Amino acid sequence: MIKNFAHRGFSGKYPENTMLAFEKAIEIGADGVELDVQLTKDEQVVIIHDETVNRTTGGEGRVQDYTYEELSKLDASYIYTGKYGINKIPTLREYCEFVKDKDIVTNIELKTGIFEYLGIEEKVWDLIKEYKLEEKVIISSFNHFSILRMKKIAPNLKYGLLSETWLIDAGKYTHNMGVQCYHPLFRNLTNEVVKEIKQYGIEINTYTVNTEEDVRNLINKGIDIVIGNFPDMVNKVRQA
Numbered sequence: 001m002i003k004n005f006a007h008r009g010f011s012g013k014y015p016e017n018t019m020l021a022f023e024k025a026i027e028i029g030a031d032g033v034e035l036d037v038q039l040t041k042d043e044q045v046v047i048i049h050d051e052t053v054n055r056t057t058g059g060e061g062r063v064q065d066y067t068y069e070e071l072s073k074l075d076a077s078y079i080y081t082g083k084y085g086i087n088k089i090p091t092l093r094e095y096c097e098f099v100k101d102k103d104i105v106t107n108i109e110l111k112t113g114i115f116e117y118l119g120i121e122e123k124v125w126d127l128i129k130e131y132k133l134e135e136k137v138i139i140s141s142f143n144h145f146s147i148l149r150m151k152k153i154a155p156n157l158k159y160g161l162l163s164e165t166w167l168i169d170a171g172k173y174t175h176n177m178g179v180q181c182y183h184p185l186f187r188n189l190t191n192e193v194v195k196e197i198k199q200y201g202i203e204i205n206t207y208t209v210n211t212e213e214d215v216r217n218l219i220n221k222g223i224d225i226v227i228g229n230f231p232d233m234v235n236k237v238r239q240a
Contacts, residue, residue: 002219004234005032005107005227007208008049012229015077016056017047018087022095030231032105032138034207037092037124039117044068045092045124048076051114055079057089064115092124096131106133107205107227109162110141110150121150128154138205140183147179160205163188171197181205186218186226194221212237 009021010028017035025033036049041064053059053066057074058081068091077087092108099106110120128137140160141147147159160181161174166188174182174197182197186206197204205225209215215237218226228234 001238002215002223003031003105003225004029004231004238005034005105005205005225006030006231007034007227007229008036009033010229010231012210012233015080015084015087017049017090018076019090019094019098020077020084020087022098025231026099026102026104028232029235030104032107032225033099034107034109034227035095036109036111037120038063038111038115039120039123040064040066040068040071042067042069043119043123045120045127046071047090047092047095049111051111053089062115064117092127096127096133099136100131100133105136105138107138107140107160110139110143110146112146113142116143116146121146122153125150125154125157128157138181140181140205144177148177151178160203169196171200171202174202175200181224183207183227186214186223189218189221189223191221194223198222209234 006025008016010024014021014024022033035047037045052062056076058078059074071089075086076089077084138158138160140162142162159179160183161179162183164185170182181203183205186209203224207227209226209228
């Protein structure tokens with residue numbers, strides 16, 4: 001059965017990458033949660049997608065130019081102002097504390113594609129170890145150098161290579177990197193592409209899948225994980 005991961009939590013209905021969105025995703029029975037991590041000015045690992053705070057908080061400027069104390073004063077539910085109260089940008093530590101005893105897999109995306117945040121891999125690994133989440137995480141990134149850096153320090157974790165391009169021989173490439181999963185944009189998954197990836201035994205986890213038709217199509221193709229904003233909808237399709 002295809003697995004259902006909530007993209008930035010239950011972000012189709014609640015403020016993305018907030019503890020509220022993560023809690024609601026788990027409440028409706030998602031198999032996993034996908035989230036994004038970056039580093040603050042004082043090198044705290046925080047959960048936010050954009051490299052700036054503008055879109056989701058109404059503040060201005062780059063995440064890396066704020067201390068966590070400064071970031072924590074912003075409202076990460078800015079898009080939903082007045083609907084869900086105040087929701088701050090969470091730390092990865094806060095999230096790990098929340099899920100440490102829950103039966104949930106977390107896809108931690110290292111947002112190192114624009115700013116490398118050198119050292120973020122060690123900080124994420126330290127938290128995974130501290131909360132004993134080694135068997136309950138997938139580490140992904142569009143920056144494949146970042147994946148290789150983390151594989152050096154934590155070779156036994158599960159990894160995924162993110163891509164939004166029509167990569168030729170994606171299965172061979174992923175296999176040669178020693179990585180277990182390929183995380184492509186779902187529209188790139190033609191039958192030929194899926195066949196090539198699967199012949200290498202690579203897990204296919206695809207994003208951002210937000211319609212019933214697309215979920216059904218991916219189920220028929222044998223995709224392993226769909227990552228979408230509406231985990232309730234994915235559950236409905238799976239049950240049908």
